[in-house]
Amino acid sequence: MHELSIAISIVDTVIKQAEAASANHVSEVNLDIGLYSGIEFQSLEFSLGVAAKDTILEKTAFRINRVEPVAECPSCHHLYTPDRVFSHCPECNKPGIRLIRGTELQIKSLLVEQNE
Numbered sequence: 001m002h003e004l005s006i007a008i009s010i011v012d013t014v015i016k017q018a019e020a021a022s023a024n025h026v027s028e029v030n031l032d033i034g035l036y037s038g039i040e041f042q043s044l045e046f047s048l049g050v051a052a053k054d055t056i057l058e059k060t061a062f063r064i065n066r067v068e069p070v071a072e073c074p075s076c077h078h079l080y081t082p083d084r085v086f087s088h089c090p091e092c093n094k095p096g097i098r099l100i101r102g103t104e105l106q107i108k109s110l111l112v113e114q115n116e
């Protein structure tokens with residue numbers, strides 16, 4: 001399952017960052033996930049729970065921020081919200097699209113409690 005391997009890599013990354021910060025507890029993880037990232041949100045939420053089990057992230061709250069897509073027209077540089085991945089520019093009507101937001105998958109922030 002695609003989402004499970006993503007969840008495992010998120011959990012691994014967060015654990016490494018928490019260890020680097022000498023944190024023994026992570027209370028919250030904020031994720032930015034684009035609506036055009038191809039990720040099934042419900043499946044990812046479920047997978048994060050599975051991946052975090054028996055780790056220091058078992059009680060961590062994973063908050064998923066859904067990022068709306070923003071496209072830039074490669075011809076006239078008009079910025080717009082595309083209604084699908086392949087569309088025409090609403091300004092100059094040329095085909096072609098460059099997504100500048102909406103495909104991200106990143107860990108935005110962690111809330112950790114540090115060891116004494």
Ligand SMILES: [Zn+2]
Nearest residue numbers: 073076089092
């Ligand atoms: Zn255009």
